[in-house]
Amino acid sequence: MTDKTIADLIEDRFGLPTEDGRGMPAEGEISALLTHRSHRRFKPDAVPDEVLRIALAGAFSAPAKSDLQQGTVIIVKDPAVRAKIDAMVGSQDWIPNAPAFLVFCGDNHRMRLIAEARGTPYPNGHLDSFLNCAGDAAIVLATFVRAAEAMGLGCCPVSVIRDKIEEVSDLLQLPDHVFPFAGMGVGYPSTAGHISLRLPPALNVHTDRYNDENVIKEIDAYDRRRDARHATPPEKQRMTKEFGVAEFYGWSEDKARQYATPQRKQLAAFLKSKGFGLD
Numbered sequence: 001m002t003d004k005t006i007a008d009l010i011e012d013r014f015g016l017p018t019e020d021g022r023g024m025p026a027e028g029e030i031s032a033l034l035t036h037r038s039h040r041r042f043k044p045d046a047v048p049d050e051v052l053r054i055a056l057a058g059a060f061s062a063p064a065k066s067d068l069q070q071g072t073v074i075i076v077k078d079p080a081v082r083a084k085i086d087a088m089v090g091s092q093d094w095i096p097n098a099p100a101f102l103v104f105c106g107d108n109h110r111m112r113l114i115a116e117a118r119g120t121p122y123p124n125g126h127l128d129s130f131l132n133c134a135g136d137a138a139i140v141l142a143t144f145v146r147a148a149e150a151m152g153l154g155c156c157p158v159s160v161i162r163d164k165i166e167e168v169s170d171l172l173q174l175p176d177h178v179f180p181f182a183g184m185g186v187g188y189p190s191t192a193g194h195i196s197l198r199l200p201p202a203l204n205v206h207t208d209r210y211n212d213e214n215v216i217k218e219i220d221a222y223d224r225r226r227d228a229r230h231a232t233p234p235e236k237q238r239m240t241k242e243f244g245v246a247e248f249y250g251w252s253e254d255k256a257r258q259y260a261t262p263q264r265k266q267l268a269a270f271l272k273s274k275g276f277g278l279d
C-alpha cells in the first residue's frame, strides 16, 4: 500500500502540478508506466531463460501493423558474439555489464518468404514496408521494456548499435529485408535509477490541430525544471571545443549539440543493400 496517488506520479514525471488522478492510488499498470526509468547498472545475477521468455511473450503480445508481426528479437548468448557487440559500442561502458543483451529487428524477410511460398507477387517493397517494420520493432521493444519491468528486470535500449549497423547485421547473420533497430541491455537493477522529466503535455499533446506557438518558451521552462532536478555538470557538456562551456546547459542545448554533426548517414545505403526500397 502507498499513500501516493497517480497525480503525484504525474507530477514526478513532468515536474508540473496536476489534479489528474488525485483520487487514484499509485498502483497497477498506469503506476508502473509513470514510474518507468531506464537502467544501466545491474546486479551480476543472470536473467533466467524462463524470465526472459515470459518478458518476450509479453512483448510479442503488442499490437502489430496489419497483423504482419514484423518484429524479430535476437537473444545474444554466444560470449564471442556478445564480446564483439560490446566492443562495437565501446562508447557505452555499461553495456558489457548487462547480464543479457537482445537485438530488436525490423523484419520484412518473413513476408517475402510467405509470398514466395504462396506464389504471390510482392510489389510493396517501398518505404512503407520499411516504416511498418520499424514501427513493429519499436512497439515490440517498448512493450518488452514494460514486460521486463513487470518481471522485476531493468533495461535500457541501445540504438548506438546502429553506428555499426553493417557489422552488427553481419555478425547476427541478418538476411535481406531485416535490419537491427536497437539493442537492449537487461538485468536486475543494482540502483533505484531516476525518473527522467518529460516534455510537458502542452508540447506533445495537441487538440484538433497542431500548435507550435509556444514551443521555445515551453522548452526554456522545461530546461529549467529539468536542470533543477538533474543538472548536467560542465564536464558532461558535449562538443565544448565547437560550442564552448555553456553557463546554463539545459536539455535543449544538449540535444541541439548532439544533432549538430551528421549521424548514421550510412543508413539509407545499408537498407538499400538489404533490399529495402526507400522510394
Ligand SMILES: Cc1cc2nc3c(=O)[nH]c(=O)nc-3n(C[C@H](O)[C@H](O)[C@H](O)COP(=O)(O)O)c2cc1C
Residues within 6 Å of the ligand: 036, 037, 038, 039, 092, 156, 157, 158, 159, 160, 161, 182, 194, 195, 196
Ligand atoms: C529506441 C531507443 C534507443 C535508445 N538508445 C540508447 C542508447 O544507445 N544508449 C543509452 O544509454 N540509452 C538509449 N536509450 C534510452 C534513452 O536514452 C532513455 O529512454 C531516455 O533518456 C529517457 O530516459 P528513461 O527511459 O529513463 O525515462 C534509447 C531509448 C530508445 C527508446
